[in-house]
Amino acid sequence: MKLIFELSKTGRAAADIPQSDIPETDIASFIDTKYLRDNLDLPEVSESDLVRHYTNLSRRNFGVDLGFYPLGSCTMKYNPKINESVAAFPEFTSLHPYAPEAFAQGNLQLLHTMQRILCNIFGMVEFTLQPAAGAHGELTGVMMIKKYFEQKGENRRIILIPDTAHGTNPASGALCGFETVTLRSNNKGGVDLEHLAELMGEEVAALMLTNPNTLGLFERNIEKVAQIVHNKGGLLYGDGANANAFLGKTRPGDLGFDVIQLNLHKTFSTPHGGGGPGSGPVGVGPRLVDFLPVPRIIRKGQELCWSDNFPHTIGRVRAFYGNFNVIVKACTYIMSLGAKGLVRAAEIAVLNANYIKEKLKPYYDLPYDRVCMHECVFSGRRQEAESGVHTTDIAKRLIDFGYHPPTIYFPLIVPEAIMIEPTETESKETLDEFCNAMIAIAKEAKECPQRLKGAPLSTSVARLDEVLAARKPDVVWKKA
Template identity: 85%
Template sequence: MELIFEKSKTGRCAADVPRSDVPEIALETLIDAKYLRDDLDLPEVSEIDLVRHYTNLSRRNFGVDMGFYPLGSCTMKYNPKVNETLAAQPEFTSLHPYAPDSFAQGNLQLLHTMQRLLGNIFGMAEFTLQPAAGAHGELTGVMMIKKYFEHKGEKRRLILIPDTAHGTNPASGALCGFETVTLRSNAEGGVDLDHLAELMTEDVAALMLTNPNTLGLFERNIEKVAQLVHEKGGLLYGDGANANAFLGKTRPGDLGFDVIQLNLHKTFSTPHGGGGPGSGPVGVSAKLVDFLPIPRIVRKGQEFHWSENFPLTIGRVRAFYGNFSVIVKAYAYIRSLGAEGLIRASEMAVLNANYIKERLKAHFELPYDRVCMHECVFSGRRQVAESGVHTTDMAKRLIDFGYHPPTIYFPLIVPEAIMIEPTETESKETLDRFCNAMIAIAREAKDNPQKVKDAPHYTPVSRLDEVLAARKPDVCWKKP
């Protein structure tokens, strides 16, 4: 497909701009000449060419609105369009971030209410909505942990991280100057309690635990884990990016978590992925409230105000307070579903994942065969042994069937991992069609392995060098 620059014809234009009726000012009188360009190569195309170009581009994309997108650990669910409409209201989008509090009462009230709603849903004393994504929330949480121990006068060097953790967890710990130590999983995919007891010393600041973990499994010994960590004075950090699995079923605060981060953009109505805007609120138990980032929203009677008057705060973690429109969408989602609806969403997410697990387990190896939460993890090891077909080959073949492939080769503790997250928004018919495609591919891997190895067959380009594309992206257009 031609680039828009390649379609350009000098003088062609998509819009008529009326002639200026004010005197022109020479740019040099406003901006130092050294900052002015001599030339700016922008594409010049007609309106119809412009419309066709971007329409065709969009049709080459794959999104949740086009088809099933079972990307494990990403919660690629359908998000109601009404929430987008609400978040786009001018009352929300037109307010200047520096507007005085008196001009922003409605928006401040929404943020304040959202913090209380999240506090109730997750059982935490207080929330900040400032962080811009899940990993940013993790960083904020670990910064608070660090400050908490500094304030107590304790020097703790270590953070424990299970081998099933999302890669951002060790990165967040390391960025705050902690050494991260890997905690082993047991045979059923949970925390190995003996290993935890061995590692958990008074040098450990926190255990960062994803629950449900990246195997899609709920930690069965969570109370014992919390006890072992707290007995040594450590804190229990919860990565709550997978909260769509337990809304209204359990509350991290009640299970003993001291800090959790959420991914509003996965659980509550904003698509994840593609580098789009996110939101990573962080909830804390009472012992960490003083360390929350500033500014915080305080309520005085019927009024809401920003306040920076918290001497133990870790400071700001972002220039402005959170990705506001993502928070509005999450607020609309929570309000429109209500308590019953949130519980049902989690029940459906878990039911859908278990349905896929049961339908596919005769065809793919299932390393942890127990009831899963919002996602299930298979291994392609059997296909590798039988015919040399790898997980990546089967993922590419799925594209031919019209599906976005699941997450593959993650979590790292499952060789040839295939991680499927169907989400709560998919129907049984969609799940069945997907399972049929997976089963057809498992058969093909036996009967005609080369066909799978050469996939995809029906896309504009076949196998790309993904490593080269990631490591040395060439996205600059150079004028011929």
């Protein structure tokens, strides 16, 4: 397909600008010409060309609305349309962030309600809705941990991170000046308690734990884990990326977590937009409340308003108040589901994952064969050993069957990992058809490995040369 720049023709425009109702003056009388630009090289296209260009691009993109998207740890559930309709109310979209609070009582009520609901669901004392995404939430959480120890006058420079953790965890620790130390998993896929006890010392600030972890397994020894960490004065951080697994079943606050981040674009059905916007609220227990980012919502008489007046805060982590419009969608979703609907979401998500696990177990290696939560992790090592087919080939072949591939090569402790998260919004028929495709691919791997290596055949482009892309980076188009 052509680039928008290749469609450009001097003199065209898809958007017009009204005539000025104020007499036009020589711009130089307001602004010295040394401050003005002499070129503006943007595409010039007609409206119909513009619409066809982006519509055709959209046809080269796969979203949940097109089909099953079992991307592990990303919780690609259906994005209800009602959320979009509500978020498009002009009352929600058109208010300026600095509108006087008297104009914004609806927004403030929505945010305040959302904080309270999240506290109830997750058993935390308070939530901030400011972080723009999960990793931003992690950063906010780790900053609060840093501030907490700074306040106590303790110099703790280490954060423990299990080998099953998301890559964002170690990066978030490092971005706050912490040294990260890897905690081993045991042969059941849980935390190696002995290793934890050995590592846990006075210089360790926190353990960042994803629970259920990236193997899709719930940490059975969570109580002991929390004890070991807390007994040495450390804090327990929870990566809530996988929160869809336990809604209404248990609460991180009750399990001993001092701080958790959520991903509204995973657990609470807001669309991910092809890479954002997300929203990463952070919940805290009593130890960290004072350090929450500002501003926070407070009540003044009948009115809700913003306050910066929290002396121990870590400060601000972004401008304004958070990805408000994303929060509107998540709030709509929670209101629709209600208490029972949230529990059912978790139950069916876990049922679906276990169903896939059992169906595919005979065909793919399952390194940790136990009841899983919302996702299951297979290994393609059998296919690799038998026919030299790699997990990436299996994934690419799935595209030809009409599916978005699962997450692959993650978690790192599983060789040739295939991480499948079906979510609760997929029917038994969808799961059956998907499993049939996976089984057919396992068969193809034996009989016709070349077909996998040549996949996908059904897409607008075949496999792309990523080495070339990295060796000779071309990230901005230049006229030939």
